[in-house]
Amino acid sequence: MDATSDTGRELVRYRTILGYRRAMPSMHTWDESTELFAHSVIGYAIERCRLPKDPRWGAPQADVLVDTFARTISAGGLGAHEAMRIVREVMIPSCRPMDDPMNLAYVPTAPTVAATMFDLVVSASSIFGGNWEAGAGAIAAENQVLRWLGSLAGLPEGAGGAFVSGGSAANLSALVTARHQHLERHGRRGRLAFAATTEVHASVRATARVMDVDVVPVEVDDRDRMTGPALRAALDAAARDGEGPDVFAVAASAGTTNAGAIDRLDEVAEVCRERGLWLHVDGAYGLAALCSPDGRRRLAGIEHVDSFGVDPHKWLFAPYDCAALVYRDPGLATSAHSQHGAYLDAVDRSEWNPSDYAYHLSRRARGLPLWFSLATYGTDAYAEAMDRTIATARAFADAVEAHPAFDLLLDPELSIVLFRRRGWSPDDHREWSRSRAKDGVTLIVPTTFHGETVMRVCIVNPRTEIDRLVPLLDDMAAWGPPA
Amino acid sequence: MDATSDTGRELVRYRTILGYRRAMPSMHTWDESTELFAHSVIGYAIERCRLPKDPRWGAPQADVLVDTFARTISAGGLGAHEAMRIVREVMIPSCRPMDDPMNLAYVPTAPTVAATMFDLVVSASSIFGGNWEAGAGAIAAENQVLRWLGSLAGLPEGAGGAFVSGGSAANLSALVTARHQHLERHGRRGRLAFAATTEVHASVRATARVMDVDVVPVEVDDRDRMTGPALRAALDAAARDGEGPDVFAVAASAGTTNAGAIDRLDEVAEVCRERGLWLHVDGAYGLAALCSPDGRRRLAGIEHVDSFGVDPHKWLFAPYDCAALVYRDPGLATSAHSQHGAYLDAVDRSEWNPSDYAYHLSRRARGLPLWFSLATYGTDAYAEAMDRTIATARAFADAVEAHPAFDLLLDPELSIVLFRRRGWSPDDHREWSRSRAKDGVTLIVPTTFHGETVMRVCIVNPRTEIDRLVPLLDDMAAWGPPA
Numbered sequence: 001m002d003a004t005s006d007t008g009r010e011l012v013r014y015r016t017i018l019g020y021r022r023a024m025p026s027m028h029t030w031d032e033s034t035e036l037f038a039h040s041v042i043g044y045a046i047e048r049c050r051l052p053k054d055p056r057w058g059a060p061q062a063d064v065l066v067d068t069f070a071r072t073i074s075a076g077g078l079g080a081h082e083a084m085r086i087v088r089e090v091m092i093p094s095c096r097p098m099d100d101p102m103n104l105a106y107v108p109t110a111p112t113v114a115a116t117m118f119d120l121v122v123s124a125s126s127i128f129g130g131n132w133e134a135g136a137g138a139i140a141a142e143n144q145v146l147r148w149l150g151s152l153a154g155l156p157e158g159a160g161g162a163f164v165s166g167g168s169a170a171n172l173s174a175l176v177t178a179r180h181q182h183l184e185r186h187g188r189r190g191r192l193a194f195a196a197t198t199e200v201h202a203s204v205r206a207t208a209r210v211m212d213v214d215v216v217p218v219e220v221d222d223r224d225r226m227t228g229p230a231l232r233a234a235l236d237a238a239a240r241d242g243e244g245p246d247v248f249a250v251a252a253s254a255g256t257t258n259a260g261a262i263d264r265l266d267e268v269a270e271v272c273r274e275r276g277l278w279l280h281v282d283g284a285y286g287l288a289a290l291c292s293p294d295g296r297r298r299l300a301g302i303e304h305v306d307s308f309g310v311d312p313h314k315w316l317f318a319p320y321d322c323a324a325l326v327y328r329d330p331g332l333a334t335s336a337h338s339q340h341g342a343y344l345d346a347v348d349r350s351e352w353n354p355s356d357y358a359y360h361l362s363r364r365a366r367g368l369p370l371w372f373s374l375a376t377y378g379t380d381a382y383a384e385a386m387d388r389t390i391a392t393a394r395a396f397a398d399a400v401e402a403h404p405a406f407d408l409l410l411d412p413e414l415s416i417v418l419f420r421r422r423g424w425s426p427d428d429h430r431e432w433s434r435s436r437a438k439d440g441v442t443l444i445v446p447t448t449f450h451g452e453t454v455m456r457v458c459i460v461n462p463r464t465e466i467d468r469l470v471p472l473l474d475d476m477a478a479w480g481p482p483a
Numbered sequence: 484m485d486a487t488s489d490t491g492r493e494l495v496r497y498r499t500i501l502g503y504r505r506a507m508p509s510m511h512t513w514d515e516s517t518e519l520f521a522h523s524v525i526g527y528a529i530e531r532c533r534l535p536k537d538p539r540w541g542a543p544q545a546d547v548l549v550d551t552f553a554r555t556i557s558a559g560g561l562g563a564h565e566a567m568r569i570v571r572e573v574m575i576p577s578c579r580p581m582d583d584p585m586n587l588a589y590v591p592t593a594p595t596v597a598a599t600m601f602d603l604v605v606s607a608s609s610i611f612g613g614n615w616e617a618g619a620g621a622i623a624a625e626n627q628v629l630r631w632l633g634s635l636a637g638l639p640e641g642a643g644g645a646f647v648s649g650g651s652a653a654n655l656s657a658l659v660t661a662r663h664q665h666l667e668r669h670g671r672r673g674r675l676a677f678a679a680t681t682e683v684h685a686s687v688r689a690t691a692r693v694m695d696v697d698v699v700p701v702e703v704d705d706r707d708r709m710t711g712p713a714l715r716a717a718l719d720a721a722a723r724d725g726e727g728p729d730v731f732a733v734a735a736s737a738g739t740t741n742a743g744a745i746d747r748l749d750e751v752a753e754v755c756r757e758r759g760l761w762l763h764v765d766g767a768y769g770l771a772a773l774c775s776p777d778g779r780r781r782l783a784g785i786e787h788v789d790s791f792g793v794d795p796h797k798w799l800f801a802p803y804d805c806a807a808l809v810y811r812d813p814g815l816a817t818s819a820h821s822q823h824g825a826y827l828d829a830v831d832r833s834e835w836n837p838s839d840y841a842y843h844l845s846r847r848a849r850g851l852p853l854w855f856s857l858a859t860y861g862t863d864a865y866a867e868a869m870d871r872t873i874a875t876a877r878a879f880a881d882a883v884e885a886h887p888a889f890d891l892l893l894d895p896e897l898s899i900v901l902f903r904r905r906g907w908s909p910d911d912h913r914e915w916s917r918s919r920a921k922d923g924v925t926l927i928v929p930t931t932f933h934g935e936t937v938m939r940v941c942i943v944n945p946r947t948e949i950d951r952l953v954p955l956l957d958d959m960a961a962w963g964p965p966a
Contacts, residue, residue: 027595027800027860027868028945030533034596037859038532041600042525048607049521050513059619062834069627072854077861080597087855092608094620099609106617109609112510113517114563117524119606123599123802123852124531125575126582126592134589136542137577144552165648165804166845176693192695202822203844209819210659210842212675212695284845313845317510319606320847321648336692339685351545359693361686362649362767362796364803369606371555372570376520377510378560385510462511 037080044084045120049113053097056440060094096443098320101463105445107257107285110461111319115373119319122368129163129365132351139352142367145374149310150326152290154303161307161325161333162354163367167284168203170309170325173337173358175207175249177307177327178278180336182248193245195234195277197226197263199256204282207251214245223410224259226252228267235275249278254299254308255286258447258456260416262286265301272304281308284323286414288315288460292383294390298413307333315415315460317385318370325358333357385462389415393459395466403473405483409449415459418449421476422483426453432479442472520563527567528603532596536580539923543577579926581803584946588928590740590768593944594802598856602802605851612646612848615834622835625850628857632793633809635773637786644790644808644816645837646850650767651686653792653808656820656841658690658732660790660810661761663819665731676728678717678760680709680746682739687765690734697728706893707742709735711750718758732761737782737791738769741930741939743899745769748784755787764791767806769897771798771943775866777873781896790816798898798943800868801853808841816840868945872898876942878949886956888966892932898942901932904959905966909936915962925955 026033059065068090072078078086098109128134129142142163150159164170175194182192193214196204208215218226218234231250238244250272252263265281272279281287281302287310289295290302302308307327312318327333334356355361374382393415400419401408409418421429429446430453437443447456455476457469477483509516542548551573555561561569581592611617612625625646633642647653658677665675676697679687691698701709701717714733721727733755735746748764755762764770764785770793772778773785785791790810795801810816817839838844857865876898883902884891892901904912912929913936920926930939938959940952960966 027597027856027864028593030596037597038529038600041597041604045603045607046521048604059615059834062615062619062623065619065623066626069623069854070630072624072858073627073631073862074858075861075863077864078858080855080859083597083855083858086858087604091620091624094623095608095610096617097609098611098617106611109611110511111606111609113513114510114520114524114566116606117521117603120528120600120603121524121531121570123594123602124528125578126580126594126802127578128581128589128592128803132542132545134579134581136545136548137574140545140548140552140577141555141574143549144556147553148556165652165847166843168843168845169648169652172693172842179695180692206820206822206842206844209663210655210694212662311845319609320611321845321849337689339689351542359655359689360649360651361689362651362794362804364648366804371552372563372566373510375555375557375561375566375569376563378558379556380558381510381560 055100102442104457105443112317112373114376115369118369118372129363130355131353138365141371160330162357170323171207174280174307177333177336178249189246191245194249196251224261226263254283260414269304278306284311292386312370388462405477417457428480538583585925587940588926595800595856597859598852601852601855612846613838614836621848624854643813645840653806657763657790660816660819661732672729674728677732679734707744709746737766743897752787767794775869871945888960900940911963
C-alpha cells in the first residue's frame with residue numbers, strides 16, 4: 001500500500017485511530033504463552049480421558065464455591081495456569097464424573113475416546129452447523145448418522161432431521177411440527193392437546209407448557225407402558241367431555257427414564273393410524289438400543305413412528321450435549337420450522353439446512369463427535385458395547401432375583417433395574433445411597449415406583465463390570481435393618 | 484473374591500455369560516492406538532487454532548458429499564486415521580471457517596484460543612450441567628459469568644439464569660416465563676401475544692409459532708428501531724380491534740442481525756412499566772458490546788429489562804454453541820420451567836439448577852469455555868477486543884462515507900455497516916459477493932434494507948484489519964458498471 005496515495009493516507013490515519021501499533025490482543029493469537037497453556041489444558045483433558053476419575057465428588061457449601069469463582073473474574077485476568085489450577089482443585093472435584101463406571105444414577109454417560117477428542121476439532125473449526133451453505137461437510141456427515149438411526153428404526157430412506165441440544169429440544173421440535181401439520185389440515189378447532197402417559201419424561205410435560213397445549217393422560221399398565229387399549233380409552237374419555245381438546249399427536253416413550261419402560265409401540269401406532277394422529281416417540285435413553293440387533297428386537301413397532309428423538313449423550317457414547325431428531329417425512333418439519341429474515345435471503349434452501357428441521361438457527365455441529373467415533377470404530381463396535389451394557393443389566397437383575405434380601409420389581413426391558421431391599425424404609429434407601437456416594441463406592445439413587453421408594457440402577461457404560469455390582473447387593477443386605 | 488463362595492460362583496457364571504475374557508471394547512479404553520490417534524486429532528485441532536484457515540471453501544455437489552460420507556458408516560470402522568483423512572480432505576474444506584477474519588457475512592465468530600481449548604476439558608470431564616448436585620463447580624463458574632453480564636447491564640445482584648444452546652432457546656425460555664407469570668396474575672383472557680418489530684430476528688417469530696401466540700407488529704423508525712411512541716401506538720391499535728390479543732410481553736432488540744439496530748430501550752421500558760408488560764431483549768449479537776464501556780454507552784436502557792439473551796458464540800469470543808440468558812428475577816423463571824419426575828425426587832432444589840431457568844434438562848456446561856477464557860485473560864482484554872471491532876467498523880463506515888462510489892446507509896450503532904455501491908443492480912451485488920468468496924478474498928453477502936439490495940459487513944473478529952477492508956471498496960468501485 002502506497003502511503004502517498006489517497007487510500008494509503010486513509011489507512012495510516014485509521015491505523016493511528018485504532019492504535020494498531022499496539023500488539024494484537026493475545027486472546028486471538030498463538031504465541032509462546034498460548035503454546036504453554038495449550039499443553040496444560042490438553043494434558044489435563046487427556047488425563048481425564050485416560051485415567052480413572054475419582055468417583056468421590058461433592059460440592060463445598062454453595063457460598064464457598066461462589067466466593068472462589070467470584071475471584072476468577074478480574075480486570076487483568078488470572079492467566080491460564082491459575083485458571084487451570086482452580087479447574088483441577090475446585091471445579092472438577094465438585095462435579096460428578098458422569099462417566100464413572102460405578103455411577104448408576106439417573107442416566108449416566110459413557111463417551112468414547114474418539115468422540116471426546118473430536119469435540120476439540122469441532123470447536124477449533126468454528127463450523128456453523130445451521131445451514132448447508134456454511135457447513136455442508138459437517139452436515140453431510142451428521143446426516144449419515146441420522147440416516148443410520150432412521151434405517152435401524154426401519155424408517156424409509158427419505159427419513160432425516162437434525163441434531164439438537166437435548167431430548168427437550170427434540171420433543172418440542174417434533175411436536176411443533178405435528179401441531180403445524182394438524183392445523184394446516186384441520187384449522188383451529190379449539191384447545192390443542194397431545195396424549196402421553198403419566199410416566200413420560202418430565203420434559204414432555206414441560207414441552208406441553210412451552211407449546212401451551214394440554215396433555216391427555218393415558219394410564220400405564222403394570223410395567224409402566226402405554227398400551228393401545230389404554231390410549232383408545234383415554235382419547236375416548238377426553239372426547240366424551242364434550243369440551244374435549246383437539247388432539248394432534250401421541251407422545252410415546254421408548255425407554256422411560258424412571259423404569260426403562262417401552263410403550264407398546266405397535267398397538268399405539270395402530271391407534272394413531274385409526275385416528276389420524278402424529279406418533280412421536282421420546283427415546284432419549286432407550287432408542288440407543290437400536291444399534292444392536294438384540295436391542296432392536298425390544299423396540300418392535302418403532303418403524304411406524306412419524307418422528308423420534310434419541311440422545312447419543314445418554315447411551316450412544318457421545319459427549320454432552322447431543323440429541324438426534326429424525327422425521328419419517330422431513331418435509332413436514334420444514335414448513336413448521338423454516339426461519340426467514342432479510343439477512344438470510346442468500347441462504348440456499350435447496351440443500352439440507354438443519355435449522356429447517358428444529359427450533360434453532362445457530363448450531364454447533366454437535367452430531368460430529370458421534371459421527372467421528374462411529375466412522376472410526378464401526379457399527380459392530382457400537383452393537384457390542386450396547387449388548388455388553390444390556391447383558392450387565394440382565395446379569396444384575398438375575399443376581400437381584402436370586403438374592404434372598406431383594407425383590408426384583410421389573411424385569412429390565414433395556415438396562416434399568418428397579419429393585420427393593422426387603423425391610424428397608426425410604427430413609428434406609430436414601431442413607432445407604434448417600435453413604436456409598438460419599439465413599440466413592442457407587443452412585444445409586446432411589447426413585448419412586450408405583451408409589452414406593454425403591455432402588456434404581458441404570459447401566460449405559462460398557463466399563464461397568466458385573467464383578468463390582470454383585471457385591472453391592474451383599475453390602476446392602478448387610479446394611480441397616482435385617483431383610 | 485473367593486470363587487468357592489456363593490457370590491464368587493455367581494460371578495464366575497456371569498463372567499462366562501458376558502464373555503468377560505474378551506478384551507474390553509477399545510472404544511472405551513486408552514490403548515496404544517488411542518495414544519496415536521489422540522495425537523493426530525489434537526494436532527489437527529491445534530493447527531486449526533494456530534494457522535490461518537483457508538478462506539476458500541465450497542461444498543462439492545450434495546450427492547458427492549453424501550456418497551463420501553455414506554461410506555464412512557461401516558460395520559468394521561475405518562479407524563481414526565482414515566476418518567481424520569476424510570475430515571481434513573473432505574469435511575473441513577466444505578465448511579466455511581466462520582472465524583476467518585475476512586468472513587464478514589451474517590454474524591461470524593471469533594473464539595479465543597483459551598475458550599476453544601477448554602471445550603476439550605468440558606467434553607473430557609463428562610459434566611452434567613443440568614443441576615447443582617451433579618455439576619456444582621461448573622455451574623458456580625458459569626454463574627459468575629452470568630453475574631458479570633447482569634452487572635454490566637445494570638441489573639440487581641440477584642439477577643441470573645442459565646447458559647442455553649442459542650438465541651432461539653434464550654428467547655423461548657424468557658418469553659415462556661413471561662407468559663407463565665402473566666397467566667398466574669391475570670388468568671387466561673383470550674389469545675396471547677407479545678409485541679415485536681418486523682425487524683426482529685427470525686427466531687423471535689419462530690418463537691411465537693412454537694409458543695402458539697400472536698405477534699403484535701411494531702413499526703420501526705428510519706434506523707430500524709422500536710421507539711416508545713411506535714410501541715404505544717401498536718398496542719393501542721391491537722386493543723382497538725375489540726378482539727385484540729392479551730399482550731404479555733415486548734420482545735425488543737439490542738442489535739438486530741440485519742442492521743445492528745438497537746431499539747430505544749429506555750422508551751420501550753417506560754411503556755412496559757405503564758402497561759405491566761414483561762420486557763425481554765434479544766441481544767444475541769449486540770449485547771456482547773456490554774463488555775466495553777464504549778459499547779455499554781450505546782445500550783442505555785438495558786438496565787430496565789426483565790430478561791435478556793446474548794450469544795457469546797457471536798461476539799463474545801466463545802466457540803459454538805453458547806447463549807446466556809439472564810433474568811432480573813430468576814425466581815419467576817423457576818416456577819415456569821422446573822421439571823419434576825419421580826427419578827428427579829432426589830435432586831436438591833435449594834441450590835442453583837440451570838434446568839429450572841430454561842427449557843432444557845440434560846445440559847452441556849456450555850458457559851465454561853467463556854468462563855475459562857474470561858478468567859484467563861481478564862475483562863479488560865474483552866473490552867479491548869470489543870473496542871477494536873467497534874473501531875474497525877467505525878473506520879470502515881468512515882471509509883465508505885468518504886468514497887465517491889458508495890453511500891453509507893446507516894451509521895453503525897455497533898459493528899454492522901450497511902452500504903450501497905452506486906450504480907449496482909441487485910445482481911451486481913450478488914455476483915461480486917460470489918466471485919470474491921470463491922477467490923477467498925472475503926465473504927460479504929448482500930442483504931435487504933428498506934426494500935433495497937445492499938451490502939452488509941459485520942465485524943466481530945479483532946483480527947479483522949482495516950488495512951484489508953478499505954481496499955475492498957476500491958475493488959468494488961472498479962468492478963462492474965461505473966458508479
